Amino acid sequence: MKRLMTFAAVLLTAVTMMAKTETVPSSNNRLELTFSDEGGVATYSVSYDGVPVLTSSRLGFEADFGDFTKGLTMGQYKMQLRDATIFVKGGPSRKVNAVRYTVPFTNAKGQQMSVVFNVTDTGVAYCYEIPRPGENPKCGVIRREVSSFNFPEGTTTFLCPQIGPMTGWERTKPSYEEDYKVDQPMAQRSQFGQGYTFPCLFKAPSNLPQLGEASAATKAQLTSPSRGRQEGALWVLVSETGVDGSYVGSHLSDYAPETGYTIAFPQAGENNGNGTPFAGIPLPYTTPWRTIVIGTSLKPIVESKYGLPSLQAKYKASTEYKPGRYTWSWLVWQDESINYADQVQFIDLAGKMGFEYCLVDNWWDERIGRDKIEELSKYAKSKGVSLMLWYNSNGYENDAPQTPRDCMSTAIARDKEMAWLQKIGVKGIKVDFFGGDKQQTMQLYEDILFDANRYGLQVIFHGCTMPRGWEMMYPNYVASEAVLASENVFFSEGHAKSEAFELCMHPFVRNAMGPMDWGGTIMNKYLSRDNKSRHKRYTTDIFEMAAAITTQTRVQCIAMQPNNLDELPQFELDFLREVPTVWHDTRFLDGYPGKYVVLARRNGDNWYVAGLNAEPQAKTLTIEMPEWAGQTVNYYVDDAKKGPQLRQLKIDKKGQAKVTMQPNGGIILTIN
Numbered sequence: 001m002k003r004l005m006t007f008a009a010v011l012l013t014a015v016t017m018m019a020k021t022e023t024v025p026s027s028n029n030r031l032e033l034t035f036s037d038e039g040g041v042a043t044y045s046v047s048y049d050g051v052p053v054l055t056s057s058r059l060g061f062e063a064d065f066g067d068f069t070k071g072l073t074m075g076q077y078k079m080q081l082r083d084a085t086i087f088v089k090g091g092p093s094r095k096v097n098a099v100r101y102t103v104p105f106t107n108a109k110g111q112q113m114s115v116v117f118n119v120t121d122t123g124v125a126y127c128y129e130i131p132r133p134g135e136n137p138k139c140g141v142i143r144r145e146v147s148s149f150n151f152p153e154g155t156t157t158f159l160c161p162q163i164g165p166m167t168g169w170e171r172t173k174p175s176y177e178e179d180y181k182v183d184q185p186m187a188q189r190s191q192f193g194q195g196y197t198f199p200c201l202f203k204a205p206s207n208l209p210q211l212g213e214a215s216a217a218t219k220a221q222l223t224s225p226s227r228g229r230q231e232g233a234l235w236v237l238v239s240e241t242g243v244d245g246s247y248v249g250s251h252l253s254d255y256a257p258e259t260g261y262t263i264a265f266p267q268a269g270e271n272n273g274n275g276t277p278f279a280g281i282p283l284p285y286t287t288p289w290r291t292i293v294i295g296t297s298l299k300p301i302v303e304s305k306y307g308l309p310s311l312q313a314k315y316k317a318s319t320e321y322k323p324g325r326y327t328w329s330w331l332v333w334q335d336e337s338i339n340y341a342d343q344v345q346f347i348d349l350a351g352k353m354g355f356e357y358c359l360v361d362n363w364w365d366e367r368i369g370r371d372k373i374e375e376l377s378k379y380a381k382s383k384g385v386s387l388m389l390w391y392n393s394n395g396y397e398n399d400a401p402q403t404p405r406d407c408m409s410t411a412i413a414r415d416k417e418m419a420w421l422q423k424i425g426v427k428g429i430k431v432d433f434f435g436g437d438k439q440q441t442m443q444l445y446e447d448i449l450f451d452a453n454r455y456g457l458q459v460i461f462h463g464c465t466m467p468r469g470w471e472m473m474y475p476n477y478v479a480s481e482a483v484l485a486s487e488n489v490f491f492s493e494g495h496a497k498s499e500a501f502e503l504c505m506h507p508f509v510r511n512a513m514g515p516m517d518w519g520g521t522i523m524n525k526y527l528s529r530d531n532k533s534r535h536k537r538y539t540t541d542i543f544e545m546a547a548a549i550t551t552q553t554r555v556q557c558i559a560m561q562p563n564n565l566d567e568l569p570q571f572e573l574d575f576l577r578e579v580p581t582v583w584h585d586t587r588f589l590d591g592y593p594g595k596y597v598v599l600a601r602r603n604g605d606n607w608y609v610a611g612l613n614a615e616p617q618a619k620t621l622t623i624e625m626p627e628w629a630g631q632t633v634n635y636y637v638d639d640a641k642k643g644p645q646l647r648q649l650k651i652d653k654k655g656q657a658k659v660t661m662q663p664n665g666g667i668i669l670t671i672n
Contacts, residue, residue: 022077027097028121031294035059035103035115037074042105042115045150046124048294051206053234058148058259059115059126060105065133065140065283071108078102097121098309102129116286118309122300123293125241125309132283142279147290149238149252150260151204156183158201158509158593162194162251165269165436170399172433174270175463176482180505182594186255195253195264198466199239199513201301201593206234234294237301239513241469242288242311245446247279249437249465263290270436271397279439288468291513302588302599304512308469314446317475319456322427323554323581324356326388331486331520331559333529338367343376345562351383352565354577355558359430361390362402370420377424388428388460389421393444397435400463408448418455428458428478428555437465449474458555460517467514479515479553486519486559490527493535500539500614500664501594503547508593511552520559521548521576523568531563539664541572541644542636546666548579549610550599556581571646575636578672580608589623596661600625609669613661626655628671635659636668 021036035044042059045052060068080100101117114129126147132138160180167173176197181188183203190196238261243249252261266277279287293304327350329337337343343360350358358380364373377387392402395409407417408431421429431448435441445461452459453476461467462481470477484502488495503518510516521544528534537544548556558576565573580603589609591597596619598611607627613619618640628651635649640662649669651657659667 020074022074022103024077024079024099024101024119026119026121027081027099031119031121031124033101033117033119033124035074035077035101035117037072037105040071040073041069042072042074044115044117044124044126046292046294048234048296051234052152053204053236053294054292055150055152055260057150058146058262060147061113061128061142061145061287063130063140063142065137066107066109066111068105068107068111068113068128069146072105075104075106077104118289122295123291123304125289125291127242127289127309128287130281130283130285130287137283139280139282140285141276142281142287144265144278145250145263146259147263148259148261149292151186151202151236154205155186156203157186157188158182158203158505159184159190159196159252160509161191162197162264163192164194165267166272166398170401171272172398172400172463174267174436175434176466177463177484177488179484180502180509180594182505186260187257188255190254193254194267195251196261197251198468199237199509200252200261201509202236202238204234204236234296235298235301237291237293237304237509237512239291239466239468240288241291241308241513242473243442243468244288244314244473245439245443246281246285247288247442248277248439249442249468251437266437271438271441272435274396275438275440277438297588298508298591298593299588302507302512302591303586311469311472313475314473315450315453315475318453321458321476322356325353325556325558325579325581326350326357326359327353327355328359328361328520328557328559330359330361331490331522331557332524332527332561334490335363335367338363340368340372340376343368344379347376347380347383347385349560349562349565350380350385353558353560353573354384356386357388357428357555358385359388359390359557361430362392362432364389365404374424377426381425386425386427388430388458389426390430390432391417393431393434393448393463395435397441398433400433402432409444411447411451414448414451418451418457421457422455426457428460430460430462432462432464434461434464441465445470446474449477452476460555462517466510469514471515477515478555479517481517481519483510483516483518485517486522486557489522489537496527496535497538499537500543500612503543503551504591504597504612504614505594507550507588507591507597507599515553516551517553517555517557518547518551520557521545523560523564523572523576529561531561531567540638540662540666541568542638542668543612543664543666545572545575545579545636546610546612546668548576549601549608549668550597550612552583552586554581569644569646571636572644575668580606590621598623598667606670606672609667611659611661611667613663613665616663618660618662618665620658620660622656622658623669624654624656625651625669628669629653629655631671633657633669633671636666638662638665
C-alpha cells in the first residue's frame with residue numbers, strides 16, 4: 001500500500017500498518033523518499049518537488065552469514081526527528097533538520113537487517129544496521145553490496161575514473177589521481193573499465209512539463225540560467241562517509257541500464273594482492289553512510305557538508321593542532337632541493353612570510369640525515385616555523401623507492417619514529433603511497449592517525465584514497481591529496497594548461513566531500529628554479545591567490561619560492577601573508593564545474609570572495625554580498641593589459657557589484 005504523508009502527519013501519526021511501499025518527506029516537504037520491498041527486493045527512490053532524482057534503486061548486501069539482496073520483507077519503519085549540528089574542522093558548522101527513518105527487512109531465512117535513512121532538506125544518506133542473528137555468528141564478512149543509484153534517462157556525469165591496481169609509476173595506483181570528464185552521458189564507459197572514484201557528480205534532467213506540484217519558486221530556480229542552475233536540471237552529488245578501519249573504501253561501478261551505478265568494493269589486486277576485497281565485521285555492526293546531496297543549483301553541492309550525517313570524533317586531540325600555511329621546496333626545486341642549505345632557504349621564506357610550517361619532502365633521511373634534521377628543526381623554531389616531514393607508507397603495497405620507508409607500516413616502527421619526531425619538535429607528517437581501498441589499508445590510515453595523535457602530530461596523506469568524513473572523526477587529520485594535484489603542473493605542460501579546469505572542478509566534487517591538499521599556490525612564472533626555463537604557468541597571479549581560498553584545507557600549501565620575495569608586487573605578498581586557512585562559513589555564489597567558480601568564505605568577522613575562471617574568454621558576473629552593501633572593498637583583479645592589480649570597488653546599496661575574471665584568471669574581494 002502506498003501512502004503519501006505530510007511532515008506534520010509523520011510527527012503525529014504512529015505507523016502501525018505493514019506496507020510494501022512507503023513514501024516519507026523531508027522536514028520542508030520538498031524532498032520525498034520512497035522505500036519498498038516489491039518483488040522481495042529492497043529498493044528506494046528519491047524525488048525533489050515532484051521531480052524524480054533517483055528512480056528505483058537497489059538496497060542490500062550479501063554476507064557469508066546471510067543474503068539480503070532478495071527474498072526480503074519490509075517491516076514497520078520508525079521515525080526520529082533530529083536537530084543535527086554538523087561541524088567540520090577548517091570549515092563551516094550549521095544546524096540542519098534531519099529526519100531519521102529506520103526500515104527493517106527480513107530475509108527468507110528470517111534474518112534481519114535495517115536500512116537507516118537520514119533525510120535532510122538537501123539530501124539523503126543511508127547505512128545498514130546489522131544485528132547479531134542469534135547467539136552466533138558474532139562476526140561476518142560482507143562480500144558485496146547491491147546498493148545502487150539509478151538516475152533518470154538523460155542524466156549527464158562529472159566523474160573521475162577508477163584505475164586498475166598496481167599500475168602507473170612504480171605500481172603506485174590506484175591513487176585517485178585521474179582526469180575528470182564533464183557532461184558525459186551515463187552510457188559512456190569509464191576509461192579503465194573499473195568504474196568511478198567518489199565523489200561523483202550528476203546533472204539529472206527535470207522536464208518542466210512534469211514538474212506538477214512543484215512551487216512557482218522552484219520552477220523559477222530550475223529555469224534560471226545563473227548561479228549554477230541549468231534549465232531543467234537537478235544536481236546530485238553521491239559519495240560515502242564514516243568509513244574507518246572496520247570497513248572497505250568503495251567506489252561506483254560503471255553504469256548499467258537496469259540498475260544504474262552500484263557500490264563497488266576494492267579490486268582484488270590492490271595492496272599487491274594482499275588481503276581480501278571484502279569487509280570483515282563484528283556483529284552487531286553499522287556500515288558507513290552512502291550520501292546523496294541534491295539541489296536545484298550547485299549551492300548545496302558545494303556546501304554539502306551541511307547535509308551529511310553527524311559523525312563523532314573517535315578520540316580526543318592530545319594537543320591543540322594549529323592551522324596555517326607551509327612552504328614546500330619539492331614542487332619546483334624537486335629532489336635536488338632536499339639538502340640542508342636549500343631547506344634553510346624555505347624555512348627563512350616561511351619565517352619572512354609569517355607562515356607556520358615548512359614541509360621537507362622525500363629522501364630527507366638520506367640526503368640530510370637524522371642528526372642534521374634535528375638541527376634543522378631547531379633552526380626552524382628559531383624563525384617561528386615548525387617542520388613537517390614526508391614519509392613513505394610502505395610496506396609492501398608498491399615499488400615507490402623514496403625514503404624514509406618502513407617507518408609508518410607497523411605499530412612498533414611508528415611508536416619509535418613518532419617519539420623521535422615529538423622530541424625534536426616536528427609538528428606534522430605527510431605520508432605517501434598507499435595501496436588501495438581494502439580494509440587493511442583503511443586500518444593503516446586509522447592506525448597512523450591514532451598513533452600520530454599520541455605524539456601531537458598532524459597528518460596529511462598523499463598518493464591515497466579520498467577522505468570519508470575523516471576531518472570529523474580524527475582530530476589530527478589535516479587533508480588528503482586524492483586528486484590530480486599540483487605536481488602534475490610541474491611534470492607536464494599539458495597539465496599546466498589544464499590547471500584552471502582542475503581547480504574549477506574540485507569545489508563541486510573532490511573538495512566538496514573533504515579537505516584537499518592540492519599542493520600549492522604557485523607564484524613562479526615558470527616551473528623552474530631559475531624562473532626562466534621549462535614551461536610556464538598558465539594561470540595568473542590572482543588566480544593562484546584566489547585558489548588559496550577556493551581550495552579548502554586547514555593547513556594550506558603556499559608554494560612560493562625564495563625568489564618570489566623580490567619579484568612579486570607588495571600587495572600580493574601582503575595578501576599571501578594574511579590569507580586564512582580556517583573558514584567559519586562558506587557560501588556558493590556562482591559557477592559551473594570545470595568552467596568557473598565564485599565562493600564567499602568567512603574567517604571570524606571577515607568575508608573573502610574568491611573566483612576562478614577556466615573559460616577561454618573573460619567572464620563578467622554580478623556578485624551579491626548583502627554584508628557589504630554600500631561599502632568599498634579591496635578588489636584583486638587581472639587587468640588584460642596591466643596584469644594583476646589591487647583596486648577599490650564600490651558595492652551598491654543592494655549589496656551587488658560587477659566583477660570580471662580574465663581567462664585563467666581570478667578575482668578576490670575582501671575587507672580587512
